[in-house]
Amino acid sequence: MTVLSLRDLRLCRGPRPILNGVSLEVARGELVAIMGSSGSGKTTILRAIAGLETFDSGRITIDDVGLAGGGAQPATLRALRRKVGMVFQFHCLFEHLPAITNVTLAPVHAHGVSPADAERRARELLKAFGVEHRADALPRNLSGGEAQRVAIARALAVDPPVLLMDEPTASLDPERRSELGALLRGLLQQGRTLVIATHDEDFAREWATRVVRVKDGVLG
């Protein structure tokens, strides 16, 4: 069953084409690794799916929400964003809030979940990812691995069907990479769909269910 579908995405920045007709179908329970060299457009694809990049033409569909090229209304963008969680390469945890509040922010303020329920769910997530003891720490006091787990918990707090991760292994040592792989596999087993952008060949081969390559803005 297709959860995420990209149809002929095109995007130019000035005269330079960034995405040159990208199409991709991702089924539920897949972990798709988009690979390519720096500047090949793999991060841009993730950003387009997260509603952060306005594309010129084409269409993105997640579940029942569709987004066409050429800009969208804020309401459509918000609807799309509720379907995806995004983990940035540098995590981008909210610097002024402790880990737990980073995780409860979206449920409470964007989804109307009660603070008590949101906190219970947040602690469950942090516990599942092994960082419950860091719940009250500020982001600047977390290690790279801890910050990444908190960022994943934050992205999953509102239970989106699709999770996007940009360069998830970039700042991890080999041991932490396997732990991350195992964690992602666990998410797949729960029925989530993952799309990651990476240039880590070994990680992709070991943990992804499918690898696609992007070159000059086209998927090979």
Add this chain to the structure above:
Amino acid sequence: MRRLTLFLPFLCAVSAVSALYVVAAAAPQEVFRWAGDPEGGAPFVQADPARPEELVGFDVEIASLFARGLGRKPEFLNIEFKSIVQSIMRGDAEIGMSGIEDSPTRRTTLAVTLPYYEFREVLSVRDADAQTLTSLASLRGKRVGTLVDTLAYEILLRAEKEYGLQAVSYEDDVHPYSDLVVGRVDAVLLDNVLAERRHRNMRGFTVQPATIAIGHYVGVLAPANAATRDRLNDVLRGAMRDGTLERIFTKWSVWNADQPALFAKVLAGEFVPPYVVNTELQMIPSAASIPIWDATRRYLPSLLRASAVTIVLSCLSMALAVAIGVCIATGRVYGNRLARIALTAYVELIRGTPILLQLFVLYYGLAAAIRLPAFVAALLGLALNYAAYESEIYRGALEAVSVGQLEAARTLGLSEGQVLRLIRGPQAFRLALAPMTNDFVAMLKDSSLVSVLTVLELTKQTQIFATNLGSWVIPGLLCAGLYLAMSLPLAALARRLEKQWKAAPQ
């Protein structure tokens, strides 16, 4: 030999030039430098309307008289009225003359010339009140304006206690009368020279005939110049005797029957008191004549009250400035083009013009349309001015929050308003805290500018104290101590907040 003859003319030229230098160096002794404030205007000292680079006025003519008497050339030094005494003490000029009032303090701390003009303190009231408001006693519960640091102000301070009126201090002698006409004050107590001058070109008020007090204009010199003062007194006596002073005062339309009586007393060598108050008011003795610690104890309560005005005014103004500044900054970052242009124009207008001018426009300029009470005008003036600077701090701080933080918030499904309120605003606030504290401390001191709007705050009260004491040392130290007592805890609080936000809360 030939060489020497060639050299000789050169040597002569050098000697001639050196001699010129010696003459030039000696020249300042030929100058009689006197200090005054042309802002005081006619008939004292004012720029000649026909030739603005030249000064006219009876003080100008008396200064010329003095210079002639000493065989020197008068040279004018432009000094703000309230700084004339300090300037004389420093030696910037030999004598200060600008309608300066005789007082016990000045007689104690300075070398004061003989009184050369006698004035009367008179009340001015609106035409409609001319029949009812005729004396200080009739002004119970009323607001009475005057020039700060004058005999009239001293009288009003006593009358506050005695008759329950409220003294309002002005920095100049024009606005008391304009405020009287528009109804901000109910009466003005000033000398008859100032009252009559204003009455000639302003309608709507009546100068009451009753004399509240009698005072005198004098020239002031540093105590070390007592010898010069004695020579100037001789010049004055001569000018009283031969009718020169009468001619000068007649020319400036201030000659009256009081002057021959004063001249007769002076020429007869009788004692002329600095002033005589024609009411039952008990004037406090000059602060200069009592021990300094007693004087300090006497002024401390009013300094503390003035500090309270300063701190309350600063806190309220800053709170308002922060609120307006946040709105301006948000509008400039998020608003449409029109809003951005309008807000940028506001910020540039406020930053590009002096705050003193803004305060004047707000209080006096708008008085015809909207008559703001002095405290409100001061509060608004400071707040509107600081809002412009605050908004630039906040705009910078908002733009300094990294794009990654904003995108992370957007991907979570937060609206732009929520992103601003929950993420961008709080992070920007932390960045803005240090410059904000800095501005608050600056505001504490800038609040002294509002004394031009008759608000009596710490700096103004210190100045009054210093004038009465005839010295700035103790008042200056007290004033500095009080400002520090306000600003240091503030700086400490800000440092604690910053530290708290930087430290890990675990």
